[in-house]
Amino acid sequence: xxxxxxxxxxxxxxxxxRNLFSTDHKMIGxxxxxxxxxxxxxxxxxSLLMRIHxxxxxxxxxxxxxxxxxxxxxxxxxxxxxxxxxxxSTVPQAGFGTFFLPLQLGTQNMAFPRxxxxxxxxxxxxxxxxMAAFVVPGGASGAGWTQYPPLSALAxxxxxxxxxxxxxLLSIGLFxxxxxxxxxxxxxxxxxxxxxxxxxxxxxxxxxxxxxxxILILLAFGILLAAVILLMLDRHAGTSFFLPGGLLxxxxxxxNSGGSPLLWQHLFWFFGHPEVYIAIxxxxxxxxxxxxxxxxxxxxxxxxxxxxxLAIGALGFMVWGHHMFVSGMNPYAGFxxxxxxxxxxxxxxIKTFNWVATLYGGRIRYATPLLxxxxxxxxxxxxxxxxxxxxxxxxxTYLHDTYFVVAHFHLIMAMAGLFAVFSATYFxxxxxFGRMMNERLGRLHFWITLFGAYAIFVPMHLLGxxxxxxxxxxxxxxxxxxxxxxxxxxxxxxxxxxxxxQLIFLVNLFWSMRRGPAAETxxxxxxxxxxxxxxxxxNEGPGEWRPQVNHGPYEYNxxxxxxxxxxxxxxAS
Amino acid sequence: MPIISDRVEIERKPKLGGGGPGxxxxxxxxxxxxxxxxxxxxxxxxxxQRMRRYRIGMAVCLVSVTxxxxxxxxxxxxxxxxxxxxxxxxxxxxxxxxxxxxxxxxWANSLVLLLSSATLELARRAMEKKEEFAAMGIVPPRMRRxxxxxxxxxxxxxxxxxxxxxxxxxxxxQGAYLVSxxxxxYFYLLTGTHAVHLAGGLLALLVAAGGRLFALKFESQKxxxxxxxxxxxxxxxxxxxxxxxxxxxGS
Numbered sequence: 001x002x003x004x005x006x007x008x009x010x011x012x013x014x015x016x017x018r019n020l021f022s023t024d025h026k027m028i029g030x031x032x033x034x035x036x037x038x039x040x041x042x043x044x045x046x047s048l049l050m051r052i053h054x055x056x057x058x059x060x061x062x063x064x065x066x067x068x069x070x071x072x073x074x075x076x077x078x079x080x081x082x083x084x085x086x087x088x089s090t091v092p093q094a095g096f097g098t099f100f101l102p103l104q105l106g107t108q109n110m111a112f113p114r115x116x117x118x119x120x121x122x123x124x125x126x127x128x129x130x131m132a133a134f135v136v137p138g139g140a141s142g143a144g145w146t147q148y149p150p151l152s153a154l155a156x157x158x159x160x161x162x163x164x165x166x167x168x169l170l171s172i173g174l175f176x177x178x179x180x181x182x183x184x185x186x187x188x189x190x191x192x193x194x195x196x197x198x199x200x201x202x203x204x205x206x207x208x209x210x211x212x213x214x215i216l217i218l219l220a221f222g223i224l225l226a227a228v229i230l231l232m233l234d235r236h237a238g239t240s241f242f243l244p245g246g247l248l249x250x251x252x253x254x255x256n257s258g259g260s261p262l263l264w265q266h267l268f269w270f271f272g273h274p275e276v277y278i279a280i281x282x283x284x285x286x287x288x289x290x291x292x293x294x295x296x297x298x299x300x301x302x303x304x305x306x307x308x309x310l311a312i313g314a315l316g317f318m319v320w321g322h323h324m325f326v327s328g329m330n331p332y333a334g335f336x337x338x339x340x341x342x343x344x345x346x347x348x349x350i351k352t353f354n355w356v357a358t359l360y361g362g363r364i365r366y367a368t369p370l371l372x373x374x375x376x377x378x379x380x381x382x383x384x385x386x387x388x389x390x391x392x393x394x395x396x397t398y399l400h401d402t403y404f405v406v407a408h409f410h411l412i413m414a415m416a417g418l419f420a421v422f423s424a425t426y427f428x429x430x431x432x433f434g435r436m437m438n439e440r441l442g443r444l445h446f447w448i449t450l451f452g453a454y455a456i457f458v459p460m461h462l463l464g465x466x467x468x469x470x471x472x473x474x475x476x477x478x479x480x481x482x483x484x485x486x487x488x489x490x491x492x493x494x495x496x497x498x499x500x501x502q503l504i505f506l507v508n509l510f511w512s513m514r515r516g517p518a519a520e521t522x523x524x525x526x527x528x529x530x531x532x533x534x535x536x537x538x539n540e541g542p543g544e545w546r547p548q549v550n551h552g553p554y555e556y557n558x559x560x561x562x563x564x565x566x567x568x569x570x571x572a573s
Numbered sequence: 574m575p576i577i578s579d580r581v582e583i584e585r586k587p588k589l590g591g592g593g594p595g596x597x598x599x600x601x602x603x604x605x606x607x608x609x610x611x612x613x614x615x616x617x618x619x620x621x622q623r624m625r626r627y628r629i630g631m632a633v634c635l636v637s638v639t640x641x642x643x644x645x646x647x648x649x650x651x652x653x654x655x656x657x658x659x660x661x662x663x664x665x666x667x668x669x670x671x672x673x674x675x676x677x678x679x680w681a682n683s684l685v686l687l688l689s690s691a692t693l694e695l696a697r698r699a700m701e702k703k704e705e706f707a708a709m710g711i712v713p714p715r716m717r718r719x720x721x722x723x724x725x726x727x728x729x730x731x732x733x734x735x736x737x738x739x740x741x742x743x744x745x746x747q748g749a750y751l752v753s754x755x756x757x758x759y760f761y762l763l764t765g766t767h768a769v770h771l772a773g774g775l776l777a778l779l780v781a782a783g784g785r786l787f788a789l790k791f792e793s794q795k796x797x798x799x800x801x802x803x804x805x806x807x808x809x810x811x812x813x814x815x816x817x818x819x820x821x822x823g824s
Contacts, residue, residue: 111626180637188629192622218633222640230762238752241648246660258657258668258755263648270644 023113028120029099030432035124036095036421039086042131044499046079051492055485057474070159072473073142077160078130080145081168085175086127088417089275092282093217094119094182096424097210099432101186103530104204106195106547106569111188119181126174133160133167141165144471146268149242149261153234156249166235169228176225179217186214195529195569197549201306202568204528204553205299208306209285212313213278219317220274227267234259265327269320277316279413281309283420284351287373289553290423291355293526294370295362296564298554301354308347308354315344325393326400334393341391348384352377363557363564367524368442372423375450376416382454383412386461401471404464407457415453422449422505429512430519431530437516441508445501452498459487527565528553534569624796631800635807638770642811645766646818649759653823669823670754675743682736683816689729690809693778693802696722700795707791723782723798726805730775737768756823763815771808777801 022028052059053067053075060066067075098116102109110116133140142160143152147168155162190211194203203211230241238255242264245257292299299305321329321337329337355377364370386408390396399405422445429437468475468484475481522531529535534545547569555566561573656667699719741761749757780787781797789797 112630115630180634184630184633184637187633188626191629192626218637219640222637223644226641226644226766233751233758233762239758240752240755241758244658244660260658263651267644 021117023109023117025098025102025110025113025116026432028110028116029095029097031120032090032095032098032123033432035120035127036087036091039082039090039127043079043082043087044502046075046082048495048499050075050079051495053473055489055492057476067473069473070142071139073144073158073471074134074140074160074164076471077142077144077147077168078133078140081130081172083414084145084275084279085172086123086130087421088279088413089179090123091421092286092417092424093186093210093213093278094123094179096206096286096428097186097213097282098182100428100530101189101207101210102193103431103535104207104528104553105189105193106198106529106535106545106549107189107193108545110185111193112185115181116185119178119185122174122178122181126171126178129167129174130171133164133171136163136167138162138164141168146272147231147264148268149231149234149259149264150244150247153231153243154247154249154254155235156252166232169232169235173225173228173232176221176228179221180225183214183217183221186210187218190214195547195549198568201303202549202552204285205288205302205305205309206282206285208309209281212309213281216274216278216281216313216316220271220278223267224271227264227271230267231264262324262327265324266320269323270317272323273320274313274316276409276413277312279417281312283376283417284309286420286424286427287355287376288351288358289528290369290373290427291358291377292554292556293427293524294365294367294373295359296365296556297358297362298552298556299354300357300360301350302552302554304350305354308350311347312344315340315347319344322391322396325396331393338391338393342388345384345388348380348387352381352384367426368437368439368446369423369427369524371443371446372419372426375446375453376419376423378450379411379416379419379453382458383408383410383416387412398467399464401469402464403460403468403470406470407460407464410460411453411457415457419449419453422446425509427524428530429509430523433513433516434519435512435516436519436523437512438508441504445504445508448501448504449498452494452501455494456491456498459491463487463491525565527551527555527567529568532567532569623792624799627796627800628803631803635804638807638811641766642763642814645759645763646814649763649818650822652755652759668754669756671823672744672749672756672760672819673747674819675740678736678740678743679816682733682740683812685729685736686733686809686812689726689733690806692722692729693726693798693805695720696726697795697798697802700791700798703791704795707795723778727775727778727782730771730778734768734771734775737764740764760819763819767808767812767815770811774801774805774808777804 018024019027049061049064049067050072052061053072058066098110138159138161140160141147141152141164142158143165147165151157151161152165155165190203190207230239233239234242234256240256240259242261243254243256243259244261247254247256288299288305319337319341321333322341325334325337359374386404390399390405390408426437426442429435463484464470466480466484468481476485521533521536524531529547529549532547534547537545549568550572551566551568551570553568555568557564558566653669656665656669658664659666699722741764744757744760749760751758751761777797778801781789781794781801783789784791784794
């Protein structure tokens with residue numbers, strides 16, 4: 001009998017096969033989670049260094065000494081790269097997605113378990129390659145996470161532009177492959193492996209987000225990979241895809257000619273803008289899911305939510321030009337990009353109003369996951385409102401290279417994304433690690449992070465409006481900028497407090513992993529399949545779990561039903 | 574003793590749009606990712622399910638491959654039409670130097686690739702015929718009429734790659750290097766990217782043909798051949814696209 005031999009195949013595997021080289025989606029999901037945790041720690045540490053340097057340019061950091069301008073640029077680049085690639089597009093999609101997509105769809109594993117595992121190991125290699133850039137001669141790349149040529153194309157252009165940039169490009173090339181590998185599995189799983197009865201319109205909104213995000217990954221990361229290869233050719237084979245003629249580097253003319261640096265910007269942002277949605281769509285999905293669970297109400301406008309997710313995904317590919325208003329572009333093109341960008345406000349507003357309407361009139365349970373989800377909505381609104389401002393070419397010309405943009409994307413992408421990751425962690429922790437996290441510490445963590453996020457990034461808008469340029473390591477000699485020093489100091493202090501506040505989360509996470517109270521099967525009384533007792537039986541690898549789905553994902557407080565929620569696989573009434 | 578016909582799954586072509594033909598009508602309202610072999614514990618590992626999920630996976634990969642080639646085509650056309658911006662004269666200058674292509678060799682390569690596509694299809698059909706034996710747990714017999722189609726495909730595939738190397742070599746002897754003009758850069762880029770993709774397909778076919786060496790079951794071998802054949806035909810199609818592009822635009 002083939003079925004009985006496969007039943008416990010996983011539990012008979014060796015320790016390493018089960019814990020390290022596992023093809024079980026739950027283990028791979030946890031592995032991604034810890035990879036992102038490592039990346040976020042490094043990234044946060046770098047942001048702390050940058051904030052301290054901005055206020056006290058000559059302060060000696062223990063073990064590192066004074067931060068030189070090229071170090072500042074390297075920190076800037078690595079902070080952006082780590083946070084965007086290894087945190088925001090890794091943990092919400094590949095981390096939680098790999099763990100929960102099969103469970104929420106009611107199947108035992110991802111469609112291609114070995115491909116999933118290969119994806120993780122490629123991502124880990126990519127992370128290690130990126131980290132290696134810190135210790136090579138010249139240090140890490142200083143061309144920003146967008147790596148605009150010519151700076152990124154010429155090894156002689158700066159200390160980190162040699163080996164450091166090569167490692168950056170190699171790392172991101174590997175990351176593209178890793179993302180593509182995992183996205184293929186996501187699409188195949190969603191299309192083919194839904195449990196009987198799990199129609200498209202019965203999928204939890206998290207699954208919808210993961211599905212649409214996977215499609216975005218498939219369309220976007222291939223472009224980045226191609227662009228990275230072209231840049232590598234420019235650097236090492238002497239081609240001139242991105243290098244114009246007549247450039248002088250420290251007095252020496254370069255041999256290349258005829259390329260266009262704008263070409264890189266087009267390629268990069270054709271990837272880069274969908275990337276924003278790759279980071280935020282899973283976060284939106286998690287938020288929709290959690291608000292419904294903790295308001296004990298169905299998601300308001302489920303179909304509209306699905307439609308908005310698809311609309312955001314589609315529009316995301318038509319707006320890349322709004323990152324390039326100041327790079328020089330035909331005003332008509334600018335107008336088109338501006339209009340399309342403003343159009344994204346429509347599906348985003350649909351989502352926002354639906355979140356608020358989901359909460360309205362609910363019997364809200366104020367648990368930590370809910371707080372963070374509500375925080376997501378708050379930050380998404382605050383950060384989103386500056387979007388239409390920056391979408392106007394005329395305004396963007398002034399604001400583009402100021403802290404206003406920094407404030408905008410940190411609020412809407414970084415902070416909102418992070419809040420969704422926190423809410424997902426608090427919510428799914430019992431399912432991932434079998435124990436509960438501490439509520440009291442969770443709440444403390446929430447309030448510190450919420451006030452911290454606003455304290456850091458709201459003043460940055462003011463800096464931007466006052467014309468404080470971004471990306472510079474030290475502007476203390478410039479008079480009008482020097483006048484903003486007190487505000488900068490306030491931001492730095494807020495950043496120190498906020499980042500210190502994250503230690504509470506770390507303590508809570510690791511303490512709860514070992515000592516937290518054991519979790520019940522369904523601690524949040526949530527109706528989706530990952531909380532069914534039978535789904536736990538698949539813990540030891542592919543079992544025989546095959547639920548029959550009879551209900552929608554958000555059937556809370558259905559009239560005439562005694563319990564306030566209905567599991568998706570409950571018998572049809 | 575179950576009846577044999579009960580254990581042989583009939584391969585049905587999936588219709589466009591998910592669901593699949595196995596959906597039982599009275600369950601239509603519930604739909605879902607099920608294929609009619611409901612209630613069988615080995616569903617996740619069943620032959621039909623595996624085949625279908627690999628097909629979806631391959632289709633999805635092809636989307637990604639398409640994006641890359643579409644992007645490169647755009648770059649090619651853009652660079653050809655617009656030229657470079659001359660900083661001193663403040664205008665766009667067309668600096669594209671047409672490439673003298675070795676047409677004889679290129680047509681020979683195209684023919685080889687087309688033939689390999691055909692032999693791969695024959696290999697796939699030959700395996701499909703034997704599939705029912707495998708489903709019954711019988712080692713498929715070796716038929717006398719069968720040519721080793723997979724090996725022939727592999728040979729032709731390597732032949733195509735060798736032919737491409739000859740093309741690059743003859744261009745090199747012309748003095749057309751990667752860096753000498755954008756027309757060269759883009760020609761090498763397009764053909765090189767295509768060759769790398771094709772080499773990936775060859776690797777997959779090698780594993781499939783190696784079968785036993787890699788401890789592949791017949792079933793897995795067949796799936797590998799089937800999805801790789803999709804990929805292979807698509808690459809042949811792409812090759813003609815690239816050929817047309819470099820012929821009609823800028824040579």
